[in-house]
């Protein structure tokens with residue numbers, strides 16, 4: 001079973017009267033345990049592709065299978081269930097929750113995954129330790145540097161131990 005299988009995925013954006021073709025019939029397969037780098041010049045469609053694979057956006061055309069489930073056939077709610085369960089996404093612009101501490105930001109996805117409280121505590125403690133940010137756990141995102149916020153974003157995505165980290 002492939003982790004990811006894209007079949008002829010296209011993504012078009014409407015800009016006023018113009019149509020921008022960000023992706024044209026992209027097909028690819030990624031197995032569990034594989035490391036994949038997507039490279040290309042600015043504007044070549046990398047973010048468009050990552051947003052579709054990460055289930056943050058829909059393709060205009062084509063089929064997307066995640067662990068053999070047809071993501072293109074799912075409703076919003078089912079798709080967000082899959083996202084919560086299986087995907088750790090590191091956002092370029094961090095997207096930490098400003099009202100939550102570092103600790104709580106890392107813990108939040110685990111709550112959505114229905115991880116038990118005691119297990120959650122152990123997982124967050126482990127991640128704080130591995131990322132060497134134990135001393136920052138009570139701080140809010142605005143009290144951190146950009147680099148530290150990025151680190152917390154990566155820690156949050158990692159804590160989920162998701163089969164797809166991106």
Ligand SMILES: Nc1ncnc2c1ncn2[C@@H]1O[C@H](COP(=O)(O)OP(=O)(O)O)[C@@H](O)[C@H]1O
Pocket residue numbers: 013014015020021022040041042043044045046047048049
């Ligand atoms: N929301 C959007 N609306 C209109 N055009 C977009 C949008 N997002 C991306 N594009 C266009 O799609 C193309 C690919 O963009 P993008 O996927 O962000 O590329 P990359 O991440 O490789 O720099 C670009 O021409 C960009 O202008």
Ligand SMILES: [Mg+2]
Pocket residue numbers: 046047048
């Ligand atoms: Mg980009």
